Amino acid sequence: MIYRFRVILDNDTDEDVFRDLEIRESDTLEDLHNVITQSFGFDGTEMASFYISNDQWDQGEEISLFDLSEDASARLMNETAINDVVFEMQPKLIYVYDFLSMWTFFVELAEIVDEAEGSDYPNLMFVQGQVPDVAPEKVFESEDSDVFDEFEDDLDIDDYDNLDFDENWN
Template identity: 45%
Template sequence: MYKIRVILDTKEDVIRTILVEDNLNLEELHLTIAKSFGFGGREMASFYRTDEEWNQGEEIPLFNMEEVGEGISMQTCILNDSLPEENDKLIYVYDFLKMWTFYVDVIEISSGKKEGLPQIILTVGEIPSEAPEKEFVAEKLDDGFGDEEDIDDEYGHFDDDFDYNEY
């Protein structure tokens, strides 16, 4: 049995702690999380593997997106294989148009069995009426070419009056 804390990425605290079976697949976890926050579970969603600092890694989509072969999907990922240890984490994004983003953290794993799972055991805060705006800002990458002024400095000044048709 897993005790999982799910935190909505908002300014206000919106948290759900849920108990689920350890053999649950991630599609069932997706539906459980969606319903625990009042969503119908009908929108596209993905889990993303992450490290201790919540850096987004490999995507686990709701459906297999591979054209050929067995691609990864929520249905093929079992909870105890995907999150085998306490403090393992995933990022969960629900509804790609609104980008509801959640932090999923395994806070306890036990061998006990319990009837009536999945079960919400803690509810903190109310989900806002609109998803928080996400700002995706990429770091400026150095392409190795420098600025346009660097060309003139490196290769001598190009004369703007040069007539290329002379040759």
């Protein structure tokens, strides 16, 4: 079977930027990573990860390009078939490319079709929008407020008398 994905760049511009891709369900997430990077014009040399997601696009389990864990326990793209993590009841993934720039994409299974005789896969079906020169800036929201503020605790780090620690701890 062939999985048809819509891969949408998470950006805050007026222009929608997405690619529609076809890939075999039995191909690996590394194959999907390669077709995504090529279709958006990246060289594919940066670190990347997929995250299993739910209907609200919450980030779940990570499946990475390389195992950087100390105990070699990370789930890897080249060992994970697409149909092991994506199916009709679980159609969404989050894809992050280049952890310094944080290019973030929403990957959604749009359709499952039969393989067309004589077609090559993976296949770039449709292109919409131009990729910006730099990754769109992310605004992180906290559960308690509309916008995350890293300085919301109002601590004055130069006011040593009122900081809650023992300066002679060692």
